[in-house]
Amino acid sequence: MEAVLVGRPNAGKSLFLINFADYLGLRGLEGGAAGHRRPRGGGLSELRRKFVSPVPNRVREPLAATVSLSAGPAGGISLVLRDTVGIPAHGVPEGEIRRAVAQGLAQLLQATFIFHLIDVSPHAVPTPAEEAVDRELHLLAQQIAPSLILANKAEADLGGSRVRRLKELYGPTSVLPVSALTRLGFRDVKHWLVEQLALEPP
Amino acid sequence: MSSTSHPAWSPDPGLLQPASSKEVLQWVESGRLPPVEALGHLRRLKSEAALTKATTRSTAGDLVASALAELDDLIGLQPVKALVRELKAFVDIQARRQEAGLKSDQHALHMVFTGSPGTGKTTVARIVARLLQGLGVLARGHLVEAERADLVGEYIGHTAQKTRELIRRALGGVLFIDEAYSLARGGEKDFGREAIDGLVKAMEDLRGQLVIILAGYPVEMQWFLATNPGLRSRIALHVHFPDYTPQELVAIARHMVREREYALSREAELELARFLEQQRDRLPIHSGNARWVRNLLERAIRRQAVRLSQHGGPFSREALMTLTWNDLDPQGGGLWRPS
Ligand SMILES: Nc1nc2c(ncn2[C@@H]2O[C@H](COP(=O)(O)OP(=O)(O)OP(=O)(O)O)[C@@H](O)[C@H]2O)c(=O)[nH]1
Numbered sequence: 360m361e362a363v364l365v366g367r368p369n370a371g372k373s374l375f376l377i378n379f380a381d382y383l384g385l386r387g388l389e390g391g392a393a394g395h396r397r398p399r400g401g402g403l404s405e406l407r408r409k410f411v412s413p414v415p416n417r418v419r420e421p422l423a424a425t426v427s428l429s430a431g432p433a434g435g436i437s438l439v440l441r442d443t444v445g446i447p448a449h450g451v452p453e454g455e456i457r458r459a460v461a462q463g464l465a466q467l468l469q470a471t472f473i474f475h476l477i478d479v480s481p482h483a484v485p486t487p488a489e490e491a492v493d494r495e496l497h498l499l500a501q502q503i504a505p506s507l508i509l510a511n512k513a514e515a516d517l518g519g520s521r522v523r524r525l526k527e528l529y530g531p532t533s534v535l536p537v538s539a540l541t542r543l544g545f546r547d548v549k550h551w552l553v554e555q556l557a558l559e560p561p
Numbered sequence: 562m563s564s565t566s567h568p569a570w571s572p573d574p575g576l577l578q579p580a581s582s583k584e585v586l587q588w589v590e591s592g593r594l595p596p597v598e599a600l601g602h603l604r605r606l607k608s609e610a611a612l613t614k615a616t617t618r619s620t621a622g623d624l625v626a627s628a629l630a631e632l633d634d635l636i637g638l639q640p641v642k643a644l645v646r647e648l649k650a651f652v653d654i655q656a657r658r659q660e661a662g663l664k665s666d667q668h669a670l671h672m673v674f675t676g677s678p679g680t681g682k683t684t685v686a687r688i689v690a691r692l693l694q695g696l697g698v699l700a701r702g703h704l705v706e707a708e709r710a711d712l713v714g715e716y717i718g719h720t721a722q723k724t725r726e727l728i729r730r731a732l733g734g735v736l737f738i739d740e741a742y743s744l745a746r747g748g749e750k751d752f753g754r755e756a757i758d759g760l761v762k763a764m765e766d767l768r769g770q771l772v773i774i775l776a777g778y779p780v781e782m783q784w785f786l787a788t789n790p791g792l793r794s795r796i797a798l799h800v801h802f803p804d805y806t807p808q809e810l811v812a813i814a815r816h817m818v819r820e821r822e823y824a825l826s827r828e829a830e831l832e833l834a835r836f837l838e839q840q841r842d843r844l845p846i847h848s849g850n851a852r853w854v855r856n857l858l859e860r861a862i863r864r865q866a867v868r869l870s871q872h873g874g875p876f877s878r879e880a881l882m883t884l885t886w887n888d889l890d891p892q893g894g895g896l897w898r899p900s
């Protein structure tokens with residue numbers, strides 16, 4: 360079972376993955392982080408240094424983490440959280456990034472659950488082209504697997520106007536405000552997963 | 562070519578569309594397709610795939626309906642029909658439960674069919690195969706008929722090879738083994754044992770990929786299963802095919818002659834019914850046997866031809882169609898010999 364994180368570059372996917380995995384209970388790492396020892400507590404800062412960056416599309420070998428999710432009396436269910444490379448609004452000149460984008464799309468097509476992250480901080484107001492990427496991504500995600508839009512960096516969306524706009528665009532139940540940084544909304548995301556798991560065939 | 566020759570909505574022939582998700586990803590990687598367009602194509606391909614899935618589902622529904630209709634058309638066999646409908650309901654509900662995330666019984670659906678020869682076991686097996694295909698249990702829904710000689714070989718290793726080959730041919734469908742108890746006929750050292758072991762293994766390892774139906778006379782089958790617990794424990798359903806009643810056999814005869822564009826004379830029908838009633842307990846193995854009826858009718862058709870040609874024409878349409886009691890002559894021609 361894989362929850363795949365998708366979104367445009369710099370949406371906060373990598374930071375969300377690391378902190379949410381830590382929140383749920385990190386069991387192991389793979390992909391670009393396979394070499395890392397299982398981090399405890401402070402070990403996460405090393406991951407953040409390597410995988411989180413304000414420079415878009417810097418990491419081309421995304422991270423995946425196995426977490427355990429306790430869903431009711433059945434006990435721990437293990438789930439893989441998988442990061443992908445940000446999907447840019449324009450053509451990509453670098454072949455390496457194009458390959459990483461294609462790989463991310465391949466992973467999206469295989470997803471059991473999809474978290475679609477959208478940056479709602481004030482300095483990330485999208486251009487029409489960027490908004491088109493999110494719209495297309497949302498429509499595709501809905502066809503593939505249960506999906507949720509995570510309005511990330513919500514702690515910086517003072518007044519909540521960006522979150523409101525997303526709810527207008529995609530429907531109020533499709534959007535959850537979160538903050539990968541402050542862990543705002545993590546409990547709601549976990550609840551959503553648990554709810555979906557109860558509906559999934561074993 | 563002028564632009565007016567293309568209606569506004571026609572796709573530009575110069576603009577090729579990716580034909581599969583794989584192609585979309587390749588085009589993204591090569592830079593031929595910007596990522597945002599890739600998302601649109603993936604969505605289009607996804608919904609097309611969902612559409613073909615929906616249409617195959619509806620043809621699957623047709624398969625189920627036609628299999629059940631064919632079952633209903635069979636004369637008699639009430640308990641068999643009820644069991645097959647139960648089977649359908651069970652498979653249906655397990656699938657629904659699975660969709661709802663509930664525990665579902667994924668047991669294999671191997672079966673035992675007991676009954677005299679000619680009571681419809683093979684016909685029902687063929688219907689069950691198509692039904693299970695329609696229900697999504699079997700991929701192909703074909704029937705492979707086999708008996709001891711198809712499984713058991715002549716030298717060491719030969720049996721395993723033959724059994725494997727037969728199972729391979731039956732994958733996705735139903736493997737129907739008639740007189741299955743004959744596999745255990747030769748005792749401990751017989752190669753039949755090897756075939757039984759191969760079948761047990763296939764029943765376990767390949768469940769979901771094929772359904773095995775073991776068929777034969779009730780008493781022998783009972784003994785066979787009792788002495789082979791490995792087989793018995795993997796049987797999900799035991800269907801008994803009762804002997805046809807005399808009335809049912811007459812109905813079968815009527816149906817068979819109609820199919821061949823013949824008809825039984827009034828006398829022939831009455832006499833046949835009386836004859837079958839008289840023979841009912843005297844010849845237990847053969848009464849209730851539809852195959853016997855078919856052989857009887859086929860011989861009657863030949864006898865009618867001889868009778869008519871001896872008389873000389875011209876022949877009325879009715880005369881050409883009618884089979885008389887004298888044509889049937891059930892006690893002549895060695896018909897009671899085991900078939
Ligand atoms: N204020 C704030 N900043 C965040 C939050 N989440 C991520 N960031 C910052 O946003 C920047 C991008 O974060 P990443 O996690 O690298 O983003 P990404 O989506 O993985 O980006 P790509 O890998 O380029 O697609 C980093 O500088 C993070 O520190 C958040 O919830 N609040």
Ligand SMILES: [Mg+2]
Binds near residue numbers: 410411
């Ligand atoms: Mg990242």
